[in-house]
Amino acid sequence: MIDSLRRYMPVLDWGSRYNRSAFSNDMIAAVIVTIMLIPQSLAYALLAGLPPEAGIYASIAPILLYTVFGSSRALAVGPVAVVSLLTASAIGQVAEQGTAGYAVAALTLAFLSGAFLVLLGLFRLGFIANFLSHPVIAGFITASGILIATSQLRHVLGIDGHGHTLPEMLWSLLENIGEINWPTLVIGVSASAFLFWARKGLKPLLRRLGLRPLLADILTKAGPVAAVVATTLAVWQFDLAASGVAIVGDVPQSLPPLTLPSFSPDLLGALLLPAILISIIGFVESVSVAQTLAAKKRQRIDPDQELIGLGAANLGAAFTGGFPVTGGFSRSVVNYDAGAETPAAGAFTALGLAIAAVALTPLVYFLPKATLAATIIVAVLSLVDLSILKRTWSYSRADFSAVAVTIALTLGLGVEVGVGAGVVLSLLLHLYKTSKPHVAEVGLVPGTQHFRNILRHEVETDPTLVTLRIDQSLFFVNARFLEDLIQNRVTEGCAIRNVVLMCSAVNEVDFSALESLEAVNARLTDMGVGLHLSEVKGPVMDRLNRSHFLDQMNGRVFLSQYDAWMALRQPDGPKGQATAAALG
């Protein structure tokens, strides 16, 4: 009982060894992460099309739940850019932004996503995420970065804009370009310029001013806070809201409210597929961050437990006014660099954000949306990496095509089509590669008892005997290929009287492959050709013995391929001529 609790709640493990030193390290990390998260949470709520407080709520309960159920020591959970974009795209199709239905749809999406992740974790199905290939993920993240940055341009320009694809967004910006709000543009551009500079130039400057490297690093990461403070003060001081600068405005002073997702079958049905996509993309990103950070301390994470942790976080978001969340790269790195030792750092961060939600929200009344847009743009442009096109091109055309298709479709037709096409393409490439098992026709190396590929070695063969070495387990994806291969090989050589399948590398024969072998046997019998097996492994033989195949098979099972050769070759026939026939 305790063991099973411990398995699903890693907190019981690290919590029992928690001490004062870990506490103070976690506390320091939490303060730093909290300061960084306030503008980030507001910004990603904006990106998801939700009111700013939703971003803060989405960082409180989810972090607490991840603390209890997650397996990574450093992962910081909350709204992240790509997931917020996917959220906006998914719920934009079922509700109008700004309506109550929109917020409920966001809760429902988080609920579905959380439930799906928990189910995957409980059934240990995390391997499903493996089927998003790296090129597809890289292409998708890059294209999403471009889409997100473009979607925020309207806030920087102070104009209207809409659309879920790059052409739609650009067209909509062009249509409204005449209505630029100049004070907004000044704020947006200067905030962006400052933030870009801060990423590269602030740290060396702080070091030259005599700060310690760690502190300089952390202050650099807090650049967005400086931009927020400066632009908020400017708007307040010069009353820029009256000049048309869009501001955050009233944010309720409250702890996260208790909320309920919708359980309407229509809405659940419409959001199921987007929820699955969001879950898997979020999980893949999160696990790779967690693995990288864990390796630095020679720790390990458990991907199936991560599913449960992230699932619990999303369920938490669904019931406390949030939206879909996952482990974020930048916040996790800050958390790790600031010295977080245990997930308790996350709990303290949640506490900090709860205080902010209750006490600090009036301070962001005059915060211009252009500043939030600038923080998003600067953050996501670091995700854009078009060099992946060049790297995959030089490495493999198949991988290149997966990247190119994913980028093109994500930009041109939207995130869901893009990632969907990427997944389908990955799967098709995978299915195609595995549907053709490697099969080599082999012959005897003269003077030995070894059999080698007739295409690569000088070997003895017999025109009446075909020996095929099967270099892969046999199951339904490649069973039919083997049927075709044997039938084609036998119909092309009229002298063939026996076929031997050399099974030294076959670890499994599933029921489909068994039926294929039965079909091959029946067809070879019709042609008057014998079917034999050699070097069948013990477990495979046990299983074949439980079927009727061995009774029906018209030939024999030989312990070694050499036995088969000695028994089946033509005693006085010509040697070494079948090679040419087989190649011809």
Added chain:
Amino acid sequence: MIDSLRRYMPVLDWGSRYNRSAFSNDMIAAVIVTIMLIPQSLAYALLAGLPPEAGIYASIAPILLYTVFGSSRALAVGPVAVVSLLTASAIGQVAEQGTAGYAVAALTLAFLSGAFLVLLGLFRLGFIANFLSHPVIAGFITASGILIATSQLRHVLGIDGHGHTLPEMLWSLLENIGEINWPTLVIGVSASAFLFWARKGLKPLLRRLGLRPLLADILTKAGPVAAVVATTLAVWQFDLAASGVAIVGDVPQSLPPLTLPSFSPDLLGALLLPAILISIIGFVESVSVAQTLAAKKRQRIDPDQELIGLGAANLGAAFTGGFPVTGGFSRSVVNYDAGAETPAAGAFTALGLAIAAVALTPLVYFLPKATLAATIIVAVLSLVDLSILKRTWSYSRADFSAVAVTIALTLGLGVEVGVGAGVVLSLLLHLYKTSKPHVAEVGLVPGTQHFRNILRHEVETDPTLVTLRIDQSLFFVNARFLEDLIQNRVTEGCAIRNVVLMCSAVNEVDFSALESLEAVNARLTDMGVGLHLSEVKGPVMDRLNRSHFLDQMNGRVFLSQYDAWMALRQPDGPKGQATAAALG
């Protein structure tokens, strides 16, 4: 040009060698198949919910087109039971039976199915059909047989009935059981009883009467014709239509009309997925019949060309008043047994059916629907094979679960859900199996230069050195598994200083796996552990050289595993102790 025409039109190949002997054999086969096809075509049109003539039209143009494009010598194309059921289920969701929209939907389904098959064939994507595992197909066919037989009971009872799932159908029969039409029941039951008896008892009887075996066999197959003639005469003689026996009624005397499928995006969208299912199921069934018959004469068929042949047949059905077709088992066997030598037999069959469509349709005016239902029931019950449950249970639990789920969902939730779930389950099982590559930790066999699995052999190991032999190509599905495996193995042994990946069985490293190796290298570097490769194959090495991985890798590439062992083992350290540690 001619070669490419020949490739896509096998008729140019066999047609050029056509002679008088083949002609007379084909002609005889065609007469026999035509007689058998008339009641069958009417019956399957009834099953698909279409007017009777649609079944005859669906056998004319499709057969002609298959003659030109198909690669099998004996396959007979036309309406078949399972595809007709799938058709009824798919178009029942978009149109009301008996309306003009229903017939147009059937044409559109045939069009989509034909277009999909031709595309698969042109792009040589026939391997996609491999992902329907044998257990899923067997379960689906069995459940479909039960559904079809149940759906025809209402015609035998002469009552109303509806539903697409077994519970719906049974409930609907129970509701209307009070309205049984007794003359219909007598006809239906006696036709069924005769046909069941004819399958087993007619042939021995005819043999005893002195007929030659072949003739007896063919007359037995013509049993349905006898039932049709007898019951039609009975209805006409005793005016049973006036007593409420449902009859076929007026069938237009006409050659197949020219028709157009609908190109409305809504309808195309709604029918796309069913069309794909129908295509793949039809293709799988058809190819397995064609392979079996081809093997009997040591001929071969080309699965990609079969896609084109079946696709052309369905496109033909779409433009000539038909519905989806495929290669049928029983008619192909009759065609083969009756001595068909070339696809020309199909062309002659089409001619026979065209004559029937023009001249013979008035003869079926009094044909009772109960007789057609009886022929369907007797035909499909031979598809029902519940022994598949027992056979898969004793062979493999995974395969059993695929059969059981497919049967249960097909019966309980309908054909589309059933086969959809079967496909998804097949894919998940496949993905799961391929996502865990076989990796063995190896050690040196004392006194040799061979390395073997430490779990199976007495080998020397070194506590600072972990050697993992990777027994599969590395690509995106298993790349992350390898990452986890290495990280877990290294974190559990604190003394480990070097990891060697022995790549003797790795034929490919795709871009995802390359990035996983880069991540493994970065993480091992963080842990102070060296990463090395050994026995990398030439083509893999060429490709790795085109990336930056080898420059970044903190260790070396060794030509042989023995070189790696000699270079990396602790010169004076304890030997043979790591085995226990690794197992512990």
